[in-house]
Amino acid sequence: MPLKSAAVIGLGLFGRSLAKKLAELGAEVMAVDKDEALVEEIKDFVASAITADLTNEKALIDSGVCDAECVVVAIGEGIESSVLITALLQKHGAKKIVARSHSELHARVLTALGAKRTFDPEEEMGKVLAEELYAPDFVGRIRLSTGQEVIEFEAPKPFVGKTVQELQLREKYHLNIIAIKRRKADEENQFEINQLPRPGDLVLSGDVIVAIGPQDAARRFEAVLAEGHGG
Template structure:
Protein backbone atom coordinates (compact mmCIF):
# COMPACT_ATOMS: atom_id res chain seq x y z
CA UNK A 1 0.00 0.00 0.00
CA UNK A 2 1.23 3.48 -0.87
CA UNK A 3 0.59 5.63 2.21
CA UNK A 4 1.55 8.75 0.28
CA UNK A 5 -1.60 8.47 -1.80
CA UNK A 6 -4.87 9.98 -0.61
CA UNK A 7 -7.84 7.69 0.04
CA UNK A 8 -11.57 8.17 0.46
CA UNK A 9 -14.09 5.61 1.68
CA UNK A 10 -17.77 6.09 0.82
CA UNK A 11 -20.15 4.17 3.10
CA UNK A 12 -19.14 3.37 6.66
CA UNK A 13 -20.90 0.11 7.33
CA UNK A 14 -18.93 -2.81 8.67
CA UNK A 15 -16.88 -3.25 5.50
CA UNK A 16 -16.21 0.42 4.80
CA UNK A 17 -15.32 1.13 8.40
CA UNK A 18 -12.86 -1.77 8.46
CA UNK A 19 -11.19 -0.55 5.26
CA UNK A 20 -10.91 3.02 6.53
CA UNK A 21 -9.41 1.92 9.85
CA UNK A 22 -6.92 -0.42 8.18
CA UNK A 23 -5.75 2.37 5.90
CA UNK A 24 -5.40 4.70 8.88
CA UNK A 25 -3.54 2.10 10.92
CA UNK A 26 -1.02 1.83 8.09
CA UNK A 27 -0.37 5.56 8.07
CA UNK A 28 -2.54 6.61 5.12
CA UNK A 29 -4.62 9.77 4.95
CA UNK A 30 -8.29 8.80 4.71
CA UNK A 31 -11.42 10.81 4.07
CA UNK A 32 -14.36 8.73 5.36
CA UNK A 33 -17.89 9.64 4.26
CA UNK A 34 -21.37 8.43 5.13
CA UNK A 35 -24.77 10.07 4.68
CA UNK A 36 -25.95 8.92 8.13
CA UNK A 37 -25.07 11.56 10.71
CA UNK A 38 -25.22 9.06 13.57
CA UNK A 39 -22.65 6.82 11.91
CA UNK A 40 -20.32 9.77 11.33
CA UNK A 41 -20.69 11.01 14.90
CA UNK A 42 -19.93 7.53 16.27
CA UNK A 43 -16.72 7.28 14.24
CA UNK A 44 -15.52 10.85 14.60
CA UNK A 45 -13.21 9.92 17.48
CA UNK A 46 -11.63 7.05 15.52
CA UNK A 47 -11.39 8.57 12.05
CA UNK A 48 -10.21 12.21 12.03
CA UNK A 49 -11.50 13.09 8.55
CA UNK A 50 -15.02 11.71 8.90
CA UNK A 51 -17.78 13.65 7.16
CA UNK A 52 -21.53 13.40 6.66
CA UNK A 53 -22.35 13.88 2.97
CA UNK A 54 -24.37 12.54 0.03
CA UNK A 55 -21.82 11.36 -2.52
CA UNK A 56 -24.46 10.98 -5.23
CA UNK A 57 -24.53 14.76 -5.73
CA UNK A 58 -21.95 16.40 -7.99
CA UNK A 59 -21.90 19.64 -6.00
CA UNK A 60 -21.10 17.73 -2.82
CA UNK A 61 -18.29 15.84 -4.54
CA UNK A 62 -16.74 19.09 -5.70
CA UNK A 63 -17.01 20.60 -2.20
CA UNK A 64 -15.27 17.53 -0.78
CA UNK A 65 -12.45 17.89 -3.30
CA UNK A 66 -12.82 14.34 -4.58
CA UNK A 67 -10.88 15.28 -7.72
CA UNK A 68 -7.79 15.49 -5.49
CA UNK A 69 -8.22 11.95 -4.13
CA UNK A 70 -6.05 9.19 -5.60
CA UNK A 71 -8.14 6.17 -4.58
CA UNK A 72 -11.84 5.99 -3.75
CA UNK A 73 -13.38 2.89 -2.17
CA UNK A 74 -17.17 2.82 -2.57
CA UNK A 75 -18.78 0.55 0.02
CA UNK A 76 -22.50 1.01 -0.54
CA UNK A 77 -23.45 -2.35 -2.04
CA UNK A 78 -26.85 -2.28 -0.35
CA UNK A 79 -27.77 0.77 -2.48
CA UNK A 80 -26.92 -0.09 -6.07
CA UNK A 81 -28.22 3.17 -7.54
CA UNK A 82 -26.07 5.19 -5.14
CA UNK A 83 -23.04 3.04 -5.97
CA UNK A 84 -23.53 3.64 -9.69
CA UNK A 85 -23.99 7.39 -9.26
CA UNK A 86 -20.98 7.73 -6.95
CA UNK A 87 -18.85 5.71 -9.36
CA UNK A 88 -19.84 7.87 -12.33
CA UNK A 89 -19.19 11.10 -10.42
CA UNK A 90 -15.77 9.89 -9.25
CA UNK A 91 -14.91 9.07 -12.85
CA UNK A 92 -16.13 12.48 -13.97
CA UNK A 93 -14.02 14.15 -11.28
CA UNK A 94 -10.92 12.35 -12.50
CA UNK A 95 -10.30 9.96 -9.60
CA UNK A 96 -7.37 7.76 -10.63
CA UNK A 97 -8.54 4.52 -9.03
CA UNK A 98 -12.13 3.60 -8.14
CA UNK A 99 -12.82 0.41 -6.18
CA UNK A 100 -16.45 -0.58 -5.65
CA UNK A 101 -17.99 -3.21 -3.39
CA UNK A 102 -20.81 -5.09 -5.14
CA UNK A 103 -23.77 -7.20 -4.07
CA UNK A 104 -23.65 -9.64 -7.00
CA UNK A 105 -21.95 -10.42 -10.32
CA UNK A 106 -24.48 -8.45 -12.38
CA UNK A 107 -23.84 -5.33 -10.31
CA UNK A 108 -20.09 -5.89 -10.70
CA UNK A 109 -20.36 -5.95 -14.48
CA UNK A 110 -22.50 -2.81 -14.60
CA UNK A 111 -20.22 -0.90 -12.23
CA UNK A 112 -17.20 -1.75 -14.36
CA UNK A 113 -18.99 -0.33 -17.38
CA UNK A 114 -19.79 2.97 -15.64
CA UNK A 115 -16.27 3.56 -14.39
CA UNK A 116 -15.16 1.20 -11.62
CA UNK A 117 -11.52 0.20 -12.02
CA UNK A 118 -11.90 -2.70 -9.61
CA UNK A 119 -14.91 -4.44 -8.07
CA UNK A 120 -15.10 -6.40 -4.85
CA UNK A 121 -17.65 -9.14 -4.27
CA UNK A 122 -16.90 -10.33 -0.72
CA UNK A 123 -18.78 -13.63 -0.88
CA UNK A 124 -17.02 -14.66 -4.09
CA UNK A 125 -13.60 -13.21 -3.34
CA UNK A 126 -13.36 -14.55 0.19
CA UNK A 127 -14.68 -17.90 -0.96
CA UNK A 128 -11.89 -18.25 -3.48
CA UNK A 129 -9.28 -17.10 -0.97
CA UNK A 130 -10.45 -19.44 1.78
CA UNK A 131 -10.74 -22.35 -0.63
CA UNK A 132 -7.09 -21.83 -1.58
CA UNK A 133 -6.13 -21.65 2.08
CA UNK A 134 -7.74 -24.96 2.98
CA UNK A 135 -5.88 -26.69 0.18
CA UNK A 136 -2.68 -26.06 2.12
CA UNK A 137 -3.91 -26.08 5.72
CA UNK A 138 -6.54 -28.80 5.43
CA UNK A 139 -8.71 -27.05 8.01
CA UNK A 140 -11.01 -24.07 8.11
CA UNK A 141 -12.45 -22.30 11.11
CA UNK A 142 -15.70 -20.40 11.00
CA UNK A 143 -15.01 -16.90 9.71
CA UNK A 144 -17.17 -13.85 9.10
CA UNK A 145 -16.69 -12.49 5.59
CA UNK A 146 -19.24 -9.68 5.85
CA UNK A 147 -21.94 -8.47 8.19
CA UNK A 148 -24.31 -11.05 6.70
CA UNK A 149 -22.23 -14.00 5.53
CA UNK A 150 -19.85 -16.55 7.06
CA UNK A 151 -17.71 -19.29 5.61
CA UNK A 152 -17.47 -22.52 7.58
CA UNK A 153 -16.93 -26.24 7.56
CA UNK A 154 -19.98 -28.39 8.24
CA UNK A 155 -20.62 -32.10 8.69
CA UNK A 156 -23.02 -33.51 6.14
CA UNK A 157 -26.39 -34.71 7.35
CA UNK A 158 -27.00 -38.44 7.31
CA UNK A 159 -29.73 -38.17 4.68
CA UNK A 160 -27.33 -36.34 2.34
CA UNK A 161 -25.10 -39.42 1.99
CA UNK A 162 -25.46 -41.10 -1.39
CA UNK A 163 -27.02 -38.06 -3.03
CA UNK A 164 -25.56 -35.48 -5.40
CA UNK A 165 -25.23 -31.73 -4.90
CA UNK A 166 -27.79 -31.28 -7.66
CA UNK A 167 -30.27 -33.50 -5.82
CA UNK A 168 -29.67 -31.79 -2.49
CA UNK A 169 -30.48 -28.32 -3.88
CA UNK A 170 -28.77 -26.73 -0.88
CA UNK A 171 -28.88 -23.23 -2.31
CA UNK A 172 -32.64 -23.37 -2.82
CA UNK A 173 -33.49 -25.21 0.40
CA UNK A 174 -31.00 -23.68 2.84
CA UNK A 175 -29.57 -20.66 0.98
CA UNK A 176 -26.03 -22.02 1.32
CA UNK A 177 -23.33 -22.16 -1.35
CA UNK A 178 -20.94 -25.12 -1.33
CA UNK A 179 -17.41 -24.07 -2.35
CA UNK A 180 -15.52 -27.27 -1.52
CA UNK A 181 -15.88 -30.85 -0.33
CA UNK A 182 -13.42 -32.29 2.17
CA UNK A 183 -12.74 -35.93 3.02
CA UNK A 184 -9.83 -36.56 5.35
CA UNK A 185 -7.03 -34.31 4.12
CA UNK A 186 -8.32 -34.23 0.55
CA UNK A 187 -10.14 -31.07 -0.49
CA UNK A 188 -11.96 -30.77 -3.80
CA UNK A 189 -12.84 -27.28 -5.05
CA UNK A 190 -13.77 -28.41 -8.57
CA UNK A 191 -17.25 -29.61 -7.74
CA UNK A 192 -19.22 -32.08 -9.85
CA UNK A 193 -22.93 -31.36 -9.27
CA UNK A 194 -23.67 -34.99 -10.13
CA UNK A 195 -20.95 -36.51 -7.95
CA UNK A 196 -22.13 -38.75 -5.10
CA UNK A 197 -21.69 -37.39 -1.56
CA UNK A 198 -19.84 -40.06 0.42
CA UNK A 199 -19.89 -40.84 4.12
CA UNK A 200 -17.50 -38.81 6.34
CA UNK A 201 -17.45 -35.95 3.84
CA UNK A 202 -17.43 -32.39 5.12
CA UNK A 203 -18.60 -29.34 3.21
CA UNK A 204 -17.03 -25.90 3.08
CA UNK A 205 -19.91 -23.51 2.60
CA UNK A 206 -20.77 -19.83 2.46
CA UNK A 207 -24.06 -19.00 4.13
CA UNK A 208 -25.90 -16.13 5.75
CA UNK A 209 -26.26 -16.16 9.53
CA UNK A 210 -29.90 -17.33 9.53
CA UNK A 211 -29.16 -20.23 7.20
CA UNK A 212 -26.26 -21.38 9.37
CA UNK A 213 -28.65 -21.90 12.28
CA UNK A 214 -30.91 -24.01 10.08
CA UNK A 215 -28.17 -26.39 8.96
CA UNK A 216 -26.40 -26.88 12.29
Protein backbone atom coordinates in the same frame (compact mmCIF):
# COMPACT_ATOMS: atom_id res chain seq x y z
CA MET B 1 4.59 2.95 -3.66
CA PRO B 2 2.31 2.77 -0.60
CA LEU B 3 -1.05 4.46 -0.86
CA LYS B 4 -0.83 8.03 0.49
CA SER B 5 -4.48 9.07 0.54
CA ALA B 6 -7.85 7.39 0.17
CA ALA B 7 -11.53 8.21 0.43
CA VAL B 8 -13.96 5.54 1.59
CA ILE B 9 -17.60 6.15 0.69
CA GLY B 10 -20.07 4.03 2.65
CA LEU B 11 -19.37 3.26 6.29
CA GLY B 12 -21.12 -0.01 6.88
CA LEU B 13 -19.20 -2.78 8.63
CA PHE B 14 -16.95 -3.36 5.61
CA GLY B 15 -16.36 0.33 4.86
CA ARG B 16 -15.50 1.13 8.49
CA SER B 17 -13.09 -1.78 8.71
CA LEU B 18 -11.41 -0.76 5.44
CA ALA B 19 -11.10 2.90 6.44
CA LYS B 20 -9.64 2.09 9.86
CA LYS B 21 -7.11 -0.37 8.45
CA LEU B 22 -5.96 2.02 5.72
CA ALA B 23 -5.47 4.73 8.35
CA GLU B 24 -3.63 2.29 10.60
CA LEU B 25 -1.30 1.45 7.70
CA GLY B 26 -0.44 5.12 7.28
CA ALA B 27 -2.76 6.43 4.56
CA GLU B 28 -4.57 9.74 4.99
CA VAL B 29 -8.18 8.61 4.95
CA MET B 30 -11.39 10.55 4.35
CA ALA B 31 -14.50 8.62 5.42
CA VAL B 32 -17.90 9.60 4.03
CA ASP B 33 -21.46 8.48 4.70
CA LYS B 34 -24.88 10.09 4.68
CA ASP B 35 -25.58 8.56 8.11
CA GLU B 36 -24.26 10.98 10.74
CA ALA B 37 -24.11 8.28 13.43
CA LEU B 38 -21.72 6.18 11.33
CA VAL B 39 -19.54 9.22 10.65
CA GLU B 40 -19.38 10.02 14.37
CA GLU B 41 -18.34 6.45 15.10
CA ILE B 42 -15.28 6.59 12.86
CA LYS B 43 -14.15 10.21 13.07
CA ASP B 44 -11.46 9.54 15.71
CA PHE B 45 -9.81 6.85 13.57
CA VAL B 46 -9.32 8.72 10.27
CA ALA B 47 -7.92 12.03 9.06
CA SER B 48 -11.37 13.39 8.21
CA ALA B 49 -14.95 12.17 8.33
CA ILE B 50 -17.88 13.96 6.73
CA THR B 51 -21.62 13.47 6.52
CA ALA B 52 -22.79 13.86 2.94
CA ASP B 53 -24.97 12.23 0.31
CA LEU B 54 -22.57 11.91 -2.60
CA THR B 55 -25.30 11.01 -5.07
CA ASN B 56 -25.72 14.80 -5.05
CA GLU B 57 -23.21 16.13 -7.57
CA LYS B 58 -22.51 19.39 -5.73
CA ALA B 59 -21.99 17.54 -2.45
CA LEU B 60 -19.54 15.20 -4.15
CA ILE B 61 -17.56 18.09 -5.63
CA ASP B 62 -17.54 20.02 -2.34
CA SER B 63 -16.42 16.97 -0.34
CA GLY B 64 -13.04 16.82 -2.08
CA VAL B 65 -13.11 13.02 -2.43
CA CYS B 66 -11.79 13.27 -6.00
CA ASP B 67 -8.50 14.65 -4.65
CA ALA B 68 -7.71 11.31 -2.99
CA GLU B 69 -5.25 8.97 -4.65
CA CYS B 70 -7.87 6.21 -4.49
CA VAL B 71 -11.63 6.37 -3.91
CA VAL B 72 -13.40 3.25 -2.65
CA VAL B 73 -17.16 3.08 -3.17
CA ALA B 74 -17.96 0.66 -0.35
CA ILE B 75 -21.74 1.07 -0.28
CA GLY B 76 -23.30 -2.15 0.98
CA GLU B 77 -26.87 -1.49 -0.07
CA GLY B 78 -28.30 0.58 -2.87
CA ILE B 79 -26.97 -0.44 -6.27
CA GLU B 80 -28.37 2.74 -7.80
CA SER B 81 -26.35 4.90 -5.39
CA SER B 82 -23.08 3.07 -6.07
CA VAL B 83 -23.59 3.35 -9.83
CA LEU B 84 -24.40 7.07 -9.67
CA ILE B 85 -21.49 7.88 -7.35
CA THR B 86 -19.05 5.91 -9.53
CA ALA B 87 -20.24 7.81 -12.61
CA LEU B 88 -19.87 11.17 -10.83
CA LEU B 89 -16.39 10.28 -9.57
CA GLN B 90 -15.31 9.44 -13.11
CA LYS B 91 -16.88 12.64 -14.45
CA HIS B 92 -15.02 14.79 -11.95
CA GLY B 93 -11.60 13.24 -12.40
CA ALA B 94 -11.13 10.74 -9.57
CA LYS B 95 -7.70 9.18 -10.10
CA LYS B 96 -8.56 5.59 -9.19
CA ILE B 97 -12.01 4.21 -8.39
CA VAL B 98 -12.49 0.87 -6.62
CA ALA B 99 -16.12 -0.15 -6.21
CA ARG B 100 -18.02 -2.79 -4.28
CA SER B 101 -20.28 -4.91 -6.47
CA HIS B 102 -23.23 -7.15 -5.66
CA SER B 103 -23.41 -9.23 -8.83
CA GLU B 104 -21.53 -9.91 -12.04
CA LEU B 105 -23.81 -7.52 -13.94
CA HIS B 106 -23.31 -4.80 -11.32
CA ALA B 107 -19.53 -5.26 -11.60
CA ARG B 108 -19.66 -4.91 -15.39
CA VAL B 109 -21.68 -1.70 -15.11
CA LEU B 110 -19.27 -0.23 -12.55
CA THR B 111 -16.30 -1.11 -14.74
CA ALA B 112 -17.95 0.50 -17.76
CA LEU B 113 -18.48 3.65 -15.70
CA GLY B 114 -14.80 3.92 -14.80
CA ALA B 115 -14.09 1.66 -11.82
CA LYS B 116 -10.52 0.32 -12.09
CA ARG B 117 -11.43 -2.62 -9.88
CA THR B 118 -14.63 -4.12 -8.51
CA PHE B 119 -14.95 -6.51 -5.59
CA ASP B 120 -17.55 -8.51 -3.71
CA PRO B 121 -16.31 -8.91 -0.10
CA GLU B 122 -18.55 -11.89 0.62
CA GLU B 123 -17.53 -13.73 -2.55
CA GLU B 124 -13.83 -13.02 -2.03
CA MET B 125 -13.97 -14.00 1.65
CA GLY B 126 -15.75 -17.20 0.65
CA LYS B 127 -12.89 -18.08 -1.71
CA VAL B 128 -10.26 -17.32 0.94
CA LEU B 129 -12.05 -19.43 3.54
CA ALA B 130 -12.47 -22.30 1.07
CA GLU B 131 -8.73 -22.28 0.34
CA GLU B 132 -7.90 -22.20 4.06
CA LEU B 133 -10.24 -25.12 4.77
CA TYR B 134 -8.92 -27.09 1.81
CA ALA B 135 -5.24 -26.53 2.65
CA PRO B 136 -5.05 -25.68 6.38
CA ASP B 137 -1.25 -26.03 6.42
CA PHE B 138 -0.94 -22.94 4.24
CA VAL B 139 -0.18 -19.80 6.24
CA GLY B 140 -0.81 -17.43 3.33
CA ARG B 141 -0.63 -16.82 -0.40
CA ILE B 142 -0.15 -13.88 -2.74
CA ARG B 143 -1.18 -14.13 -6.39
CA LEU B 144 0.97 -12.09 -8.76
CA SER B 145 -0.18 -10.56 -12.05
CA THR B 146 2.53 -12.58 -13.81
CA GLY B 147 0.66 -15.83 -13.15
CA GLN B 148 3.01 -16.72 -10.31
CA GLU B 149 1.97 -17.32 -6.71
CA VAL B 150 3.90 -16.85 -3.48
CA ILE B 151 2.88 -19.36 -0.82
CA GLU B 152 3.73 -19.77 2.86
CA PHE B 153 3.25 -23.08 4.63
CA GLU B 154 4.43 -24.71 7.81
CA ALA B 155 6.94 -27.45 7.10
CA PRO B 156 5.13 -30.83 7.11
CA LYS B 157 6.70 -33.76 8.94
CA PRO B 158 8.33 -35.27 5.81
CA PHE B 159 10.25 -31.99 5.33
CA VAL B 160 11.67 -31.80 8.85
CA GLY B 161 15.37 -32.65 9.11
CA LYS B 162 15.96 -32.39 5.37
CA THR B 163 18.05 -29.82 3.55
CA VAL B 164 16.59 -27.44 0.98
CA GLN B 165 18.29 -29.46 -1.74
CA GLU B 166 16.87 -32.74 -0.45
CA LEU B 167 13.31 -31.38 -0.56
CA GLN B 168 13.56 -31.09 -4.38
CA LEU B 169 10.64 -28.67 -4.55
CA ARG B 170 11.82 -27.32 -7.90
CA GLU B 171 12.25 -30.76 -9.45
CA LYS B 172 9.04 -32.26 -8.04
CA TYR B 173 6.64 -29.31 -7.92
CA HIS B 174 8.23 -26.46 -9.95
CA LEU B 175 8.39 -24.30 -6.81
CA ASN B 176 11.42 -22.31 -5.66
CA ILE B 177 12.06 -21.69 -1.96
CA ILE B 178 12.80 -17.99 -1.42
CA ALA B 179 12.82 -17.88 2.39
CA ILE B 180 12.55 -19.94 5.56
CA LYS B 181 10.97 -18.30 8.61
CA ARG B 182 12.02 -19.73 11.97
CA ARG B 183 10.27 -18.83 15.22
CA LYS B 184 12.43 -17.05 17.78
CA ALA B 185 12.75 -18.81 21.12
CA ASP B 186 10.35 -17.45 23.77
CA GLU B 187 8.93 -14.84 21.36
CA GLU B 188 5.47 -15.71 20.08
CA ASN B 189 4.82 -14.82 16.42
CA GLN B 190 8.36 -13.47 15.99
CA PHE B 191 10.52 -14.97 13.25
CA GLU B 192 14.10 -15.00 12.04
CA ILE B 193 14.03 -14.94 8.25
CA ASN B 194 16.56 -16.86 6.17
CA GLN B 195 16.24 -15.21 2.76
CA LEU B 196 17.30 -17.22 -0.28
CA PRO B 197 18.38 -20.24 1.79
CA ARG B 198 21.35 -22.27 0.60
CA PRO B 199 20.97 -25.85 -0.67
CA GLY B 200 22.49 -27.24 2.53
CA ASP B 201 20.27 -25.32 4.96
CA LEU B 202 18.16 -27.58 7.19
CA VAL B 203 14.40 -27.38 7.67
CA LEU B 204 13.35 -27.71 11.32
CA SER B 205 10.02 -28.44 12.97
CA GLY B 206 7.86 -25.30 13.09
CA ASP B 207 9.64 -23.60 10.20
CA VAL B 208 7.49 -21.67 7.74
CA ILE B 209 8.61 -22.08 4.14
CA VAL B 210 8.05 -19.34 1.57
CA ALA B 211 8.06 -20.49 -2.05
CA ILE B 212 7.17 -19.09 -5.46
CA GLY B 213 5.99 -20.78 -8.63
CA PRO B 214 3.22 -20.97 -11.24
CA GLN B 215 -0.30 -20.90 -9.80
CA ASP B 216 -1.14 -24.35 -11.19
CA ALA B 217 2.02 -25.74 -9.57
CA ALA B 218 1.02 -24.20 -6.24
CA ARG B 219 -2.41 -25.83 -6.56
CA ARG B 220 -0.88 -29.25 -7.21
CA PHE B 221 1.37 -28.83 -4.20
CA GLU B 222 -1.64 -27.84 -2.05
CA ALA B 223 -3.28 -31.12 -3.02
CA VAL B 224 -0.17 -33.04 -2.01
CA LEU B 225 -0.09 -31.34 1.40
CA ALA B 226 -3.82 -31.91 1.90
CA GLU B 227 -3.24 -35.63 1.37
CA GLY B 228 -0.58 -35.59 4.08
CA HIS B 229 2.36 -36.13 1.74
CA GLY B 230 5.00 -33.69 0.55
CA GLY B 231 8.18 -35.61 1.09
